[in-house]
Amino acid sequence: MNFDIHKIREDFPILQQQVNGKPLVYFDNGATSQKPQVVIDAEVHYYSKINANIHRGVHHLSQVATDAYEEARVKIQKHLNAKNSLEVLFTAGTTHGINLVASGFSKLLQPGDEIIVSHLEHHSNIVPWQMACEISGAVLKVIPMLEDGSLDIDAYSALLNPKTKIVTVNHISNALGIINPIKAIIDKAHEFGAAVLIDGAQAVPHLKPDVQALDCEFYVFSGHKMCGPTGTGVLYGKEEWLNKLPPYQGGGEMIKEVTFEKTTYACLPHKFEAGTPNIAGGIVLGVAVDYLNSIGFEKIEAHERELLHYATEQLSLLEGIQFYGTHSNKTSVISFNFEGIHPYDIGAIIDKMGIAVRTGHHCAQPIMNYFEISGTVRASFAFYNTKEEIDRMIEALKKALKMLR
Amino acid sequence: MSTIKERQEEIIDEFSMFDDWTERYEYIIDLGKSLPLIDEQYKKEENLIKGCQSQVWLHAEKVDDNVVFTADSDAILTKGIIAVLVRVFSNQNPEEIMNADMSFIDEIGLKEHLSPTRANGLVSMMKQIKLYAIALQSNQ
Numbered sequence: 229m230n231f232d233i234h235k236i237r238e239d240f241p242i243l244q245q246q247v248n249g250k251p252l253v254y255f256d257n258g259a260t261s262q263k264p265q266v267v268i269d270a271e272v273h274y275y276s277k278i279n280a281n282i283h284r285g286v287h288h289l290s291q292v293a294t295d296a297y298e299e300a301r302v303k304i305q306k307h308l309n310a311k312n313s314l315e316v317l318f319t320a321g322t323t324h325g326i327n328l329v330a331s332g333f334s335k336l337l338q339p340g341d342e343i344i345v346s347h348l349e350h351h352s353n354i355v356p357w358q359m360a361c362e363i364s365g366a367v368l369k370v371i372p373m374l375e376d377g378s379l380d381i382d383a384y385s386a387l388l389n390p391k392t393k394i395v396t397v398n399h400i401s402n403a404l405g406i407i408n409p410i411k412a413i414i415d416k417a418h419e420f421g422a423a424v425l426i427d428g429a430q431a432v433p434h435l436k437p438d439v440q441a442l443d444c445e446f447y448v449f450s451g452h453k454m455c456g457p458t459g460t461g462v463l464y465g466k467e468e469w470l471n472k473l474p475p476y477q478g479g480g481e482m483i484k485e486v487t488f489e490k491t492t493y494a495c496l497p498h499k500f501e502a503g504t505p506n507i508a509g510g511i512v513l514g515v516a517v518d519y520l521n522s523i524g525f526e527k528i529e530a531h532e533r534e535l536l537h538y539a540t541e542q543l544s545l546l547e548g549i550q551f552y553g554t555h556s557n558k559t560s561v562i563s564f565n566f567e568g569i570h571p572y573d574i575g576a577i578i579d580k581m582g583i584a585v586r587t588g589h590h591c592a593q594p595i596m597n598y599f600e601i602s603g604t605v606r607a608s609f610a611f612y613n614t615k616e617e618i619d620r621m622i623e624a625l626k627k628a629l630k631m632l633r
Numbered sequence: 634m635s636t637i638k639e640r641q642e643e644i645i646d647e648f649s650m651f652d653d654w655t656e657r658y659e660y661i662i663d664l665g666k667s668l669p670l671i672d673e674q675y676k677k678e679e680n681l682i683k684g685c686q687s688q689v690w691l692h693a694e695k696v697d698d699n700v701v702f703t704a705d706s707d708a709i710l711t712k713g714i715i716a717v718l719v720r721v722f723s724n725q726n727p728e729e730i731m732n733a734d735m736s737f738i739d740e741i742g743l744k745e746h747l748s749p750t751r752a753n754g755l756v757s758m759m760k761q762i763k764l765y766a767i768a769l770q771s772n773q
Contacts, residue, residue: 570707
């Protein structure tokens with residue numbers, strides 16, 4: 229299939245609208261992606277035709293819904309190249325997945341054990357580990373960041389030691405778009421017997437991770453950033469590790485046998501899926517994954533790379549611009565400021581011209597502290613964005629700068 | 634001395650002269666740039682209202698029977714809107730401030746800046762203005 233941008237844009241009804249009287253230019257894809265019609269239709273189809281509770285009923289609809297939910301799990305297993313579908317847990321999103329693993333580790337860790345995070349993390353991949361440290365007496369270590377937004381891998385090597393139990397880093401930084409060398413990070417951690425969790429929230433819209441090739445113990449991501457519904461997500465975990473971790477939430481579905489004396493837990497993946505899950509969400513996430521694969525990640529990457537280069541080039545021409553995260557290995561995210569101008573002012577003014585960007589600290593305050601700024605303007609592009617839209621953003625920025633200077 | 638209501642009407646009048654958002658925003662930016670809104674000594678942690686995006690410093694004191702507000706922000710649009718709010722509420726009687734109607738903000742086309750999603754500290758600032766009025770009324 230050729231990459232026909234006009235045809236792709238027609239798949240997204242929300243992109244056809246006007247905001248503040250101007251055609252919407254949606255460059256806040258790092259926060260959440262828009263949804264194609266097939267995803268919207270699948271949500272309607274689920275509730276119109278097959279809604280029933282799963283894994284319990286003997287009746288027809290319950291069987292149909294269960295099959296659809298489990299088929300979605302298999303689709304995602306194949307997409308990630310996981311060994312087995314029981315290694316794919318449905319979650320409510322990346323934050324949920326990280327909390328599940330961190331909570332499990334808080335019960336396995338001993339005082340003095342060490343957890344390594346990186347300076348580039350979203351708060352969601354910092355706070356749950358701080359909580360695990362408080363409970364277990366483990367110590368949090370931080371991989372430092374370099375001026376260009378990349379991680380200091382030499383410093384990381386020096387942090388590793390036999391007390392390191394888990395290393396948790398993002399695949400791609402949400403605030404800067406830097407792609408981290410996770411394969412090297414994983415291999416080094418394994419030399420010391422440490423497990424590795426990869427926060428793939430910002431990666432899955434842009435690339436297809438191969439969890440067996442990466443050999444990470446855990447890989448988590450959200451559905452809503454990859455054309456799926458909000459409140460969906462996946463935690464991939466190696467089977468032996470998911471068996472090792474204690475359950476996160478108790479309830480229905482996750483049990484084998486319940487008595488008041490002792491309850492035994494269900495096997496994977498149900499051990500971690502207490503209660504009625506987001507059935508529609510899981511099924512529709514499978515549809516979103518199919519949609520992305522039908523376009524093809526190679527084509528998505530190529531188009532987004534072009535957008536990144538074009539936007540970087542055009543933005544560089546604006547006076548007083550300062551880029552954050554200048555390392556060359558990055559995805560289609562640009563974080564920037566203009567000298568002497570607050571990012572909020574830029575965001576609020578270009579919004580008036582229909583341009584949606586994110587401003588602020590992007591839930592990554594340690595990065596902002598490193599650069600000694602309160603926030604940045606972040607434009608994040610998806611495969612359905614165009615160069616013409618970048619031109620419109622540049623025009624809007626020029627007008628904003630004229631007003632503010 | 635004009636009442637809160639009169640000052641609000643004055644501001645609505647001024648803003649009605651603008652044809653579009655650009656002029657409105659340029660006026661707000663000018664207000665933000667021109668005014669020294671707070672004495673440096675009051676720009677301290679305890680007067681800081683942290684928004685997710687921009688920050689606001691708000692100081693209140695009682696002069697005669699009225700509350701005098703001074704404020705500042707790190708974002709120029711926020712600062713301009715603060716200038717409007719200070720003009721309406723400063724040097725007014727605490728009871729009037731407590732009972733003041735805020736709908737004039739909609740009428741001058743700045744509603745979106747006072748919606749909670751903007752996270753610019755202005756919503757908290759409005760709350761804080763009323764809280765100061767209550768506090769300074771009771772310690773007469």
